[in-house]
Amino acid sequence: MRNRIIDILKNTSGISDWRVLSTRTESTELFFVHKDLETVRSTDTTDIKVSVYVAHDGALGEATFSVYASFGDEQIKEEIEKAKKKANIIANQPYSLPENEQGEYVSASNFANYKPHELASLISNACFEADNVENGSINALEIFVYKDIIKVTNSRGIDKSQVKYRAMVEAIPTFNGAESVELYEQYNFTEFDRKLVVEEIAKKMREVKDRYEAKPPVAKLSCPVILDAPELEQLIGNYVGELGFGALYQHSNSFSVGDDMQKNSCGDRLTVTMCGEVTGSVRSSAFDSDGVTLVDRKIIENGKAVALWGGTRYAQYLGQVATGNLGCISVECGTLTNVEKTSKPYFRCASMSGLQVEIRNDYIGGEVRLGYYFDGEREIPVTGISISGKLSTALANMRLSNEAITYESYNGPKCAIFEGIEIV
């Protein structure tokens, strides 16, 4: 199909450039209700997106459409003609497509060593192996094993492909007693290691037991707040989004290069690099949807924005060099040692409904489903509370752990401790 489309595009007059982006996805999926296998799914689908570019009147127009498996040559030609017409009424600042790069990439993974059904079964077995807490259970478990083949080809000599493997576990660890409580677990990985899967689910099983035992604090807690890697990924993800070429070009950014993002800081200052790859992350990639080779870029150094990042179009509009649309974040560790962390009381958010980060409203907060209050000696599980504070104050006082961890698309401090966030 791709070759047919490309042949037709090459023989179409009136277009300046074209791009064909395809993703074939094969999946094997298992859905358990308690320990019973309720549904088995398998998919074999291909998305093909075709973009056509038309230079006209000193401007550039583009339009994108999908080509489906059922399309014959005539239908493809019709869709190209429609897209040409659309591109002719769009008049944007011109930019060039990336040129003359070819490559075939295979993401690091051991998934190819297994048949998909076998791997899905092994992952489910590993999850159930961790389901050994007395009065605990996994009430629902979903296993997804994917293989993606991504190809991008354009009229300027870009021709790249990448094979990626990824798996996702969605598990609902539950603890049953006088009441029943649960936590939510989503775990993505690209390398199967039975022991790591067991450890990950076992950790959540311990936490759900803690949630069962957790109580609202008898008195208002007043102490520093600790956020772990999942929340740090969200927090820092909000900041890096402000430093994209597109955000700056469209005036929707709150920060720009040279700005101090941690004014009046008396804690650790952020140093953040946007990356194409973080080992084990399902968001790692060799190139973006335009075929631009991903190049890591340090965008925040010692709390100051030092560079922008993003794809080729908006990079060109701003006269900068594109990094490609990077999907991963690397954050330098800080100075907070474990000894220092445990030298005084703190409140650690272990499971949140969702961290709310509002840069424009200078707000950070959210409901904490499971937290731990460290009283100077031990962590006591706490529930039924929220956190709320000024983002600028939290960042100014932030101390970053000196231990690194990789979580999803984030590699950086294992946790951070914040002053000035209220626990309510």
Next chain:
Amino acid sequence: MSFSSFLNSRRESCRALVNELGKKYAYVGILGSDVKSSAIRVNRQVSDIGEGGAAECGFVVKMHNGRAFFEYSIDDISGDISALAQKIIDAVKVEESLVEREISVNVPADEPMVKSFSRECDFDSFSDEELLAKCVEIRDAILSKSDKLLNAMVAVMPFTVSKLFISKNRELDQFYSWVNVMAVGVYRDGEKMVMAREGTYSNLMGEALGEMPSHIDALVNKCQKLANAKPIVPGVYDVITDPSISGLIAHEAFGHGVEMDQFVKDRALAKYYVGDYVASPICNMHDGAAATFSTASYFFDDDGVLAHDTQIIKDGILVAGISDLVSATELGTEPTGNGRRQSYKRKAYSRMTNTFFCPGKDKLEDMIASIKHGYMLFETNNGMEDPKNWQIQCTAEYGIEIVDGKLTDNYVSPVVMSGSVPELLKSISMVSDDFKIIGAGSCGKGYKEWVRVSDGGPALKVRVKLA
């Protein structure tokens, strides 16, 4: 515009595949989906005509072997049907060790029905040029209102849905449309930059586009107010919710909690409270594709079950949940037409559609007048469910302080509402006599499986924790 000619061309192949797979499976149903979606976007710097995120074309085959369910998603059904059937059978085979784990539930009912459904759509009356020109006109009108507007973004996002369902005894097809028009202002006042949005929506382009200009002043005014909004002092307050926030509460507090696939997994406390008071006696709540008319008003769901109007809470008592085919089969209940997929590539789950509280008898002005000190909350930002533990987190874009029974000019933003679901619902003390559905929402289950939903209702007076 009308039902997909592509899906029509595959009817015979689908019937043949149902027959072929029916030799092995006790139940076979095929859903074909052809969704055409586009997005026309303009802002101060760039404009684009692209494909909308909902666009898709393909099939999902659902089977039941007398014990468990099996599904296969594929781009096309054509050619050698016997070979395709064998490919599907091979693809959904499980490891030997898992066979004994297969659940044992009854074969779904497959009541005979042949029907076509279609709703009026005027999208063909608007060319791309006209839509682009309208977006530019709205953008320019917004930008002309204030020098402090850094940018204005306007988008028109229409989609048409054609779905075909074929099983041994059923053949259904439906065609309907929806369009969302969105305008966003980016506004800077001194150091502070804010964004505000306004949306219109309809099954008819003419309606949705025609209404947007009347929202421009409200959008710019909101930008100005939000630029001066302060953080709220955390605490428990008397609160009036606008229809958007009422809908968010309906959706997050009880909507997710009565999705009956959660009952099957013992993931919803609501399972044990059917027949009990869970809310104030003046509280009534519905869900259903046929319950009102909005973005989730399809004719049949992704399991081939006709749209319902399900009353969930009646006079404060929990009376019913909402289900997809699989969960209803497992529970031995009638499915309620709530089986929805993000796309043909994804599994169907029990999902909300149009979810809302019913209007009451109070006047909004009386509700505001009844509050000594509190807030009126506006516009959904996001929410998160916790049906097992009946906790709730809902975020409003902004609130306006009420002092001595009057709305002030003091804006707070954002406002996060959290607490216990029964406490919140039982605290409902007044319900306004007006009603509005917001047809621009989307909803995930957990953190995935996004589908279009609407929610809304009247204004509610509640007592809740704000932060």
